Amino acid sequence: MMKRRLGLVILPLSWVMGCVGQLGAPDGQGTGSAPKTNVVWSDEGPTTPFEPLPVGGQVSKVKYLLTGVAPTQKEIDAVKADKDGSALRSLIDGWMATPEFQAKMLLFFQNAFQQGQLSILSLEARLGFRLRGDAALLDMLLRNAQESFPRTVWNLVSQGRPLNEAMTTEQYMLTPPLKALMAASEAFHYNDNETRDGYQLSDELKGTPIAHKDAKGDPVATFVFITGTQPQITTAEFADPKSPNFLTWSSPSHDPNDPTGCGAARTSTSIASATESIFSAAYGYVIDDRSKGCKNFNGGRPMWTASDFSDWKLTTVRKPTGSEAPTRFYAVDALRKPTELVLKTPHIGFSGTVAFQSNWLSNRNNVLRVTTNQSLIVALGRSIDGEQSIFPITTPSTDEAQHADPQSACYACHKTLEPMRKFFASDISVLYRDQRSPAMTALGGEFAIDGVDKSGKGIADLSAIFAEHPRFAIAWTQKLCWFANSGACSEDDKEFQRVAEAFKASNFDFKTLVRELLSSPLVTLSSHTTTYDTRDPMVSISPRGHFCDALSSRLGLPDVCSIYSRPSGTLAVQTAKFASAVPTIGFARGAVDPVIPTEASMIPAAATEKLCIEVAERAVDATTGARYMSADDARVNTAIADMVHNLMGMPAEDPRSGEIVTALRAHFDASLKTLTATKKTGARSIALKSTFTIACQAPSLTAIGL
Numbered sequence: 001m002m003k004r005r006l007g008l009v010i011l012p013l014s015w016v017m018g019c020v021g022q023l024g025a026p027d028g029q030g031t032g033s034a035p036k037t038n039v040v041w042s043d044e045g046p047t048t049p050f051e052p053l054p055v056g057g058q059v060s061k062v063k064y065l066l067t068g069v070a071p072t073q074k075e076i077d078a079v080k081a082d083k084d085g086s087a088l089r090s091l092i093d094g095w096m097a098t099p100e101f102q103a104k105m106l107l108f109f110q111n112a113f114q115q116g117q118l119s120i121l122s123l124e125a126r127l128g129f130r131l132r133g134d135a136a137l138l139d140m141l142l143r144n145a146q147e148s149f150p151r152t153v154w155n156l157v158s159q160g161r162p163l164n165e166a167m168t169t170e171q172y173m174l175t176p177p178l179k180a181l182m183a184a185s186e187a188f189h190y191n192d193n194e195t196r197d198g199y200q201l202s203d204e205l206k207g208t209p210i211a212h213k214d215a216k217g218d219p220v221a222t223f224v225f226i227t228g229t230q231p232q233i234t235t236a237e238f239a240d241p242k243s244p245n246f247l248t249w250s251s252p253s254h255d256p257n258d259p260t261g262c263g264a265a266r267t268s269t270s271i272a273s274a275t276e277s278i279f280s281a282a283y284g285y286v287i288d289d290r291s292k293g294c295k296n297f298n299g300g301r302p303m304w305t306a307s308d309f310s311d312w313k314l315t316t317v318r319k320p321t322g323s324e325a326p327t328r329f330y331a332v333d334a335l336r337k338p339t340e341l342v343l344k345t346p347h348i349g350f351s352g353t354v355a356f357q358s359n360w361l362s363n364r365n366n367v368l369r370v371t372t373n374q375s376l377i378v379a380l381g382r383s384i385d386g387e388q389s390i391f392p393i394t395t396p397s398t399d400e401a402q403h404a405d406p407q408s409a410c411y412a413c414h415k416t417l418e419p420m421r422k423f424f425a426s427d428i429s430v431l432y433r434d435q436r437s438p439a440m441t442a443l444g445g446e447f448a449i450d451g452v453d454k455s456g457k458g459i460a461d462l463s464a465i466f467a468e469h470p471r472f473a474i475a476w477t478q479k480l481c482w483f484a485n486s487g488a489c490s491e492d493d494k495e496f497q498r499v500a501e502a503f504k505a506s507n508f509d510f511k512t513l514v515r516e517l518l519s520s521p522l523v524t525l526s527s528h529t530t531t532y533d534t535r536d537p538m539v540s541i542s543p544r545g546h547f548c549d550a551l552s553s554r555l556g557l558p559d560v561c562s563i564y565s566r567p568s569g570t571l572a573v574q575t576a577k578f579a580s581a582v583p584t585i586g587f588a589r590g591a592v593d594p595v596i597p598t599e600a601s602m603i604p605a606a607a608t609e610k611l612c613i614e615v616a617e618r619a620v621d622a623t624t625g626a627r628y629m630s631a632d633d634a635r636v637n638t639a640i641a642d643m644v645h646n647l648m649g650m651p652a653e654d655p656r657s658g659e660i661v662t663a664l665r666a667h668f669d670a671s672l673k674t675l676t677a678t679k680k681t682g683a684r685s686i687a688l689k690s691t692f693t694i695a696c697q698a699p700s701l702t703a704i705g706l
């Protein structure tokens, strides 16, 4: 394995390169002197005086954050020559128009709106049935669920719509299988006791003459096994109640003449299993008759194709009117058409997504408290902790006597939480199905946070309160601070307040927020801010998203860590495995601040190194997509120059870049010598991969804030 072969020649690069854009050289790109060390941090923050980050470092940092691409000398010169601060802003505008920026923002939105971190297991828990079938298709479904809201917000942003519409939108970017998933959530209705008390299949088909019913008159699903050249049942027949093949699906995988009888047609025995069977069949999984000793099998004929999962369309989700039937979760052809999604359950804003709800499963004890608190965290950067709340206008009702007793320790928080969760409870049951209890639908909610005291009814009212709340601009400026600095800005900082005000004044135009914050000294460190004094070191390790995006764009290896799509091929699978060990930005229950790796520790350093070793296999001498070739000296020199100027992001004009090129070349020569002496085959290639591995771990890639 490459990992062991490379082990012999890795040496740290920091001794030669110092840091990109050293703190010690205010006028430009550093002088090649030793990096700033021995900074002493006390509880109050840094004790060393502030020094502005050189322009090269500023441009490098901002472009890295927004695109992952290395800065050019021209860009650095433009900012150096700038008199009024407009140069960096207009560069930012250019970077915001790149596809790389879109990818970064999708990841940012996924985290900030708490739509990521899902597994098939959490989706299953949200739905109430198991998801089985073709692994690749199910992986696409899982990604769809997590990408849907980020894409929805990106769509708003790119149309110049205000960001606070993400609170109230009832239009989502959806794929046909994701629409089916949302509709399937309504296949079973659950009440507030977590009891199943309704089935879409039987409710909808009551009184309809259909071929296959069980003893109770409920429709059943049938699977027949058709082999060879006989025609298979179509998705249109499957979904058509008038067809003799309604809810009957065929698959060639089982031998109909199997002597055990397992190839015989299989009919589900209950409405519950019919619902689950149909959903599985769409993914090629057939639930077989276990009582006959037949095994369920995977690998049948799915209803979905891979292209369905990339067919994103802006879809309005609305309630049925009058006697209108909700969208059928099994009507694959209808779901492929760009129509509305008609569901009984309201879906409003970020909290209405399957992803958010799968992360924050509630139950009859929790009664949507988690939903309420996490929504508050996402919308306004507040968690109910008894500190910020103001007393609600009405006193809580007696059913919450335990929490509502002013003498109890619980009161400080629950006096705010209980009336607030009723905004949700009147619309949805504790398992996120439409609320059918008249006592609950009658409930009104009350919001009392940070000086805003408003009552209303339902999720739409709460969403509107979020959208108009004075903390909205502050919360989202703060979320972007975390993205840029891996740490908070000080909300007392005048510069922070200026940025938040500018965002608000632009009617919550997200691109204005990005432009103002990323060109601000809060991020560029071009001048002193009070945030600087309140923070731990302004340097942190790069979370996985930033690091992998930079590698992808600088090496021309799209999605090198397989963050955005399922890895295909051994090398990609291997790379994804190592990438998953590099810490990433996440979120946690009850926490307002994102969970973020900030300190360079042994584990991330080892993970980064392993990842770089893996990526070397794809960047150097690979049969497809290799950027670097080791065949002869000329190509090695070209490769090393690119590693310094492009991969590490240090323009040729930077006085230090010559030294680094020389050091990397010396490393290549020394490695080659050792390898040749031991008669290693492919010595040149191994030596260049080793050289690459060093460049790949340069602080300009693995750290933010330099």
Ligand code: HEC
Residues within 6 Å of the ligand: 365, 366, 367, 369, 370, 373, 383, 384, 385, 386, 402, 403, 408, 409, 410, 411, 412, 413, 414, 417, 589, 590
């Ligand atoms: C510091 C604020 C705070 C205090 C004090 C507090 N709670 Fe809570 N409580 C919350 C929040 C916020 C949630 C919802 C959080 C979640 O589920 O993620 C919650 C959730 C709950 C839940 C639902 C738990 C579940 O099963 O998921 C119960 C029950 C509860 N609290 C009871 C109490 C009682 C009883 C007390 C006093 C002994 C108390 N709380 C004190 C803030 C508080």
